[in-house]
Amino acid sequence: xxxxxxxxxxxxxxxxxxxxxxxxxxxxxxxxxxxxxxxxxxxxxxxxxxxxxxxxxxxxxxxxxxxxxxxxxxxxxxxxxxxxxxxxxxxxxxxxxxxxxxxxxxxxxxxxxxxxxxxxxxxxxxxxxxxxxxxxxxxxxxx
Amino acid sequence: xxxxxxxxxxxxxxxxxxxxxxxxxxxxxxxxxxxxxxxxxxxxxxxxxxxxxxxxxxxxxxxxxxxxxxxxxxxxxxxxxxxxxxxxxxxxxxxxxxxxxxxxxxxxxxxxxxxxxxxxxxxxxxxxxxxxxxxxxxxxxxxxxxxxxxxxxxxxxxxxxxxxxxxxxxxxxxxxxxxxxxxxxxxxxxxxxxxxxxxxxxxxxxxxxxxxxxxxxxxxxxxxxxxxxxxxxxxxxxxxxxxxxxxxxxxxxxxxxxxxxxxxxxxxxxxxxxxxxxxxxxxxxxxx
Numbered sequence: 001x002x003x004x005x006x007x008x009x010x011x012x013x014x015x016x017x018x019x020x021x022x023x024x025x026x027x028x029x030x031x032x033x034x035x036x037x038x039x040x041x042x043x044x045x046x047x048x049x050x051x052x053x054x055x056x057x058x059x060x061x062x063x064x065x066x067x068x069x070x071x072x073x074x075x076x077x078x079x080x081x082x083x084x085x086x087x088x089x090x091x092x093x094x095x096x097x098x099x100x101x102x103x104x105x106x107x108x109x110x111x112x113x114x115x116x117x118x119x120x121x122x123x124x125x126x127x128x129x130x131x132x133x134x135x136x137x138x139x140x141x142x143x
Numbered sequence: 144x145x146x147x148x149x150x151x152x153x154x155x156x157x158x159x160x161x162x163x164x165x166x167x168x169x170x171x172x173x174x175x176x177x178x179x180x181x182x183x184x185x186x187x188x189x190x191x192x193x194x195x196x197x198x199x200x201x202x203x204x205x206x207x208x209x210x211x212x213x214x215x216x217x218x219x220x221x222x223x224x225x226x227x228x229x230x231x232x233x234x235x236x237x238x239x240x241x242x243x244x245x246x247x248x249x250x251x252x253x254x255x256x257x258x259x260x261x262x263x264x265x266x267x268x269x270x271x272x273x274x275x276x277x278x279x280x281x282x283x284x285x286x287x288x289x290x291x292x293x294x295x296x297x298x299x300x301x302x303x304x305x306x307x308x309x310x311x312x313x314x315x316x317x318x319x320x321x322x323x324x325x326x327x328x329x330x331x332x333x334x335x336x337x338x339x340x341x342x343x344x345x346x347x348x349x350x351x352x353x354x355x356x357x358x359x360x361x362x363x364x365x366x367x368x369x370x371x372x373x374x375x376x377x378x379x380x381x382x383x384x385x386x387x388x389x390x391x392x393x394x395x396x397x398x399x400x401x402x403x404x405x406x407x408x409x410x411x412x413x414x415x416x417x418x419x420x421x422x423x424x425x426x427x428x429x430x431x
Contacts (some may be wrong), residue, residue, distance in 0.1 A: 010188075038184040040175075043191050049343045051350035054198070078203035078351050105418065125217035141201070 008054070008080070008141070009134045011043040015053035017073055019106070020096070021060025021070045023089035024120040029057060039127060049078040054134050055128075056110075059088040062103045063098045074110050080141040082133040084113045086126055088119040152231055159230040160223060167362025168192045170369075174395055181399045196358055202351035207256045214252030215353045222246035222363040227372055228409040232296035236283050239276075242367070243377055245248040245360065249345065264344025270406045274413035275319040281421035285312040288428045298374055304382075305375045311424035313375050315417045317390060320368055322409065326394055328401040328407055 032039045033046055047053050050073045062070060074083070085106045088094040093104040106112050108133050113136040116129035171192040179186025188194075206212055221244045228238050239329050246268070253265035283293065289308045298305060306313055322329045331345040343346070349357055372390050373383030404412075 004197050004201035007194040008201060010194035011191065011198045035183040038186075040179060040187050041185045043187050043194055047343070049347055051337070051348065052343065052354065054202075078205050080202070104179075 005138050005141070006135070008137055011045075011055045012130060012134055012137070013045045013047045014055045014057050014130065015047055015050050015051055015077070016057045017070060018067045019058055019060035019070060019090070020063050020102070021053065021087065021089060025059035025090070025142060028120045028123055029059060029086060029105045029126055032126055037123050037127065040129070041115065042127070044127075050074075051078065053077050054081055054137060055130055056083045057086055057130070058080065058083065058090050058106045058110075059086045061093045061104055062109050063099075063101045064103065065101075067109055069105060070106070070109060075126075080137045082113040082132050082137045082140070083110050084116060084126075084129050086112045086116045087121055088117060091117055094119065155230045156227050159226050163226050164359055164362045167365045168196070170365055170391065171362065171407050174391075177392070177395050178399055178400060181395070192358070192362075196355050197356070198349050200352055204352055205350050206353070207258075207348050210250055210255050211348070212268050212353065214248045214255065215349065215356050217248035218245055218252065219356050219360040219363075221248060222360040222367070226363050229295065229367060232294065232299065234293045235295055235298075236280075236293045238367075239279050239283055241362075242279075243272070243276060245364070248285070249357065249360075251339050253345045253348070258348050260342045260344060260347045260362040263342055264332050264347065267406055270410060271322050271325075271329065272334060273324045274410055274417070278319045278413065278417040280314050281418065281425060282309075282316050285309045285421065285428065288425065292410035293376065299377050299380075301378075304338065304377065308428060309375065309424055311427075313372075315421040315424075316372070316375075318413070318417050318420075320372070320390065321370060321394060321397060322413070324394060326398040328397075328404040329405055330398075331406060331409075382431055389427040 016026070016029055023138075030046075031037060032044075039046075050056075054077075056074060056077060058070065060066075083106065085091050089096060090106050093102055096102045097104060103109065113135045114129045116125050118125060121129075169189065169192075172189040174186070175191060176186040176189065221241050225238050225241050225245065228234070228241065250265045250268050250272075253261045253268070256262075286298065286305060286309070287293055289305060290301055325333055331341075331344070333341075333346055346354060346357060369387040369391060372387040373380065376383035376386045
């Protein structure tokens with residue numbers, strides 16, 4: 001394994017986008033940054049800038065308004081990149097699936113790499129999802 | 144001129160070019176670990192800055208315009224020139240000017256794009272330069288008054304540490320170090336920890352390899368500034384290095400205990416504390 005592949009696994013910078021979440025998943029995502037879980041020990045940094053990010057963490061179902069923003073953020077991220085859908089709403093649309101303005105889960109808009117189920121998922125599950133996304137990033141970079 | 148290019152000097156240049164970023168990267172890693180421990184967290188591994196660096200090198204190249212990369216390379220080049228001049232024990236005044244060129248390159252790069260966040264970050268960085276440049280120049284003037292020379296080689300030959308004649312200038316320089324390293328409370332041009340109000344300020348539009356080069360230049364600057372601190376305590380040089388590391392630890396403590404200030408407050412504070420202290424010291428040197 002080359003030094004760049006190894007570094008990719010050691011330093012995922014995430015950007016977190018809240019589509020139309022109820023904030024439950026967002027609170028659990030931010031809980032990963034607290035001293036109790038401290039994701040920085042894996043090199044994970046929560047950046048606010050899509051141009052610096054490697055992993056896009058999306059919470060909540062996609063609706064007709066937020067789809068533009070979501071696509072815009074995804075397009076601005078430099079390759080190789082991965083998308084992690086966190087929570088039941090981001091995976092499938094959840095309880096909002098049948099709403100007239102909801103397009104469903106993130107998979108209908110972007111190529112999702114990892115699904116983290118749960119309403120809401122525990123911080124351990126979210127961290128596990130991001131670590132799984134790192135494997136995908138290296139696979140994508142090889143192509 | 145023939146003395147400049149001896150074999151010894153060329154080896155010194157190569158060691159400095161390779162060694163400075165390694166030392167700078169490890170110091171950044173230590174900074175991140177100690178900051179994490181101060182916040183009751185475990186913190187990243189020591190080599191985390193290098194992982195970040197190599198990851199960024201491997202990312203896709205996205206440039207916003209054609210000139211952006213030139214400014215980024217200019218930023219790195221002038222920082223490297225500073226380090227080379229330092230190990231060759233050259234003119235301190237010239238190092239300060241080259242250091243200013245390095246900062247200006249980065250500001251020009253941030254100004255060359257159309258993102259408002261990047262532009263506001265660049266303007267704040269300009270304000271920071273306005274604040275710290277007079278203090279750095281006064282420091283050089285103070286060193287000249289003590290040694291009657293701008294050359295670093297004369298400082299190292301002088302048996303008495305500079306600190307005995309320039310205590311207030313040293314304090315002013317420590318204060319300026321916080322601004323130059325973009326540490327809290329003066330981290331408003333890149334918003335290092337926050338990531339909210341200005342996204343990433345100055346570095347918003349730099350991504351992938353460009354960001355890696357900016358990080359590399361930052362490591363060179365870090366080593367340069369800590370070396371300047373150790374000059375105050377030479378000779379012997381090892382005392383200076385220990386004091387420089389202690390100062391760096393002090394910077395981390397200040398970084399973690401203070402909230403971000405506004406740039407207006409910084410200009411006023413630097414005018415009073417930085418320039419005031421340095422001027423008092425220089426007037427005292429004249430009267431002595």
